Ligand SMILES: [Fe+2]
């Protein structure tokens with residue numbers, strides 16, 4: 001647990017910025033001060049070691065037996081309700097699926113894009129590395145909380161690779177339009193999830209149930225990752241995503257696909 | 269007595285272990301198990317009668333009597349003797365976490381900690397040995413589990429057992445192998461359990477050998493082609509990578 005708090009910003013339930021999920025537009029969301037825009041020409045700022053500090057995967061994960069896990073619950077605590085546990089497992093599952101797809105999209109796009117636009121190499125690497133960090137975060141949380149991954153894992157693997165490669169072959173603008181569409185949906189999705197989590201916290205506090213370290217870390221991780229996704233969205237827009245032809249059709253189709261994918265992976 | 273009878277006559281359905289495979293909290297107590305306190309009392313009092321009277325209503329009413337309830341309390345169990353099977357499966361599954369010697373063994377200097385695979389094998393064996401006392405009655409249990417209405421909870425319990433074993437063994441994979449691992453362990457366990465009902469050998473040596481062979485088969489198949497799901501999923505991706513490694517500029 002100590003390791004968890006190492007990467008967690010100072011946080012207390014009394015200072016929750018509860019309104020961020022009500023932000024009407026993705027662009028007006030309060031940004032953490034560290035999420036300075038990375039222009040495409042800026043050298044890569046995140047290194048691998050950065051992620052390792054950033055993700056809970058570094059926490060020693062020795063499987064706890066049921067008794068070990070329950071013998072030391074917060075003293076005032078009650079079990080989570082079925083609805084709360086369902087919400088949490090669906091949320092973790094869909095997040096993992098999304099980041100799996102993101103990693104594969106960038107992996108498929110990068111060689112194609114970099115071959116014709118070498119100056120985009122640092123940007124592509126930067127975004128890929130962040131996605132890989134997100135993926136590691138959700139993987140660790142799925143196994144920690146015994147949440148099954150999506151049953152359609154192979155399907156999403158294939159679909160994301162095809163999408164990444166396909167848009168990259170269409171050119172830089174199309175690839176960036178793909179990022180734009182994906183990040184718009186994902187940013188919105190994470191935002192809604194923060195809302196859902198805060199809703200659960202309120203429920204728990206009303207019931208007198210301890211929220212607990214894990215859920216606090218979870219909401220912080222969702223916020224941090226959401227901010228990084230929105231940063232990717234900025235990069236895409238800076239790199240002429242909107243000049244892709246036919247932009248509306250392409251982003252519309254990809255956005256619809258992402259929403260469908262979220263809907264399915266929450267359930268299957 | 270009168271109030272007791274009234275409570276008992278209200279039939280309740282036994283829930284599936286559906287609480288499993290959904291968010292497991294380390295900061296909160298576990299949700300209540302599938303049995304009510306009264307059910308648990310009667311079932312745990314019945315369990316010692318299983319070796320003599322089998323998975324039958326006789327056992328249930330003997331247990332009820334031992335626990336101080338009237339005979340009619342078996343009405344509490346709409347699925348009848350199947351409740352005894354569920355109790356056995358549930359308690360044996362929950363007992364696995366106490367094998368701390370297997371789950372987190374002490375490793376002496378220079379020694380090597382057993383890997384996930386060998387822990388899975390050891391826990392599967394321990395679970396089979398959990399049937400030792402009732403194995404001569406186990407075919408009755410299998411017959412009850414095969415009734416159409418009992419199949420879903422029985423299959424659910426088998427899946428929950430596999431999940432428990434992989435979890436306790438420290439497996440952390442959350443890709444499509446999550447499914448193939450659980451499916452293959454379920455089939456190994458079910459086959460070994462059936463084999464054990466006919467095994468007359470000393471210390472169930474033949475069951476042990478049978479189980480080891482099943483694990484061996486899975487390893488052989490696994491290394492030869494990989495699981496089908498992964499194969500499908502990684503095909504597109506690795507196809508792209510292979511072409512790229514051959515110098516194709518795609
Ligand atoms: Fe991401």
Ligand SMILES: [Fe+2]
Pocket residue numbers: 102131183228229232
């Ligand atoms: Fe992203």
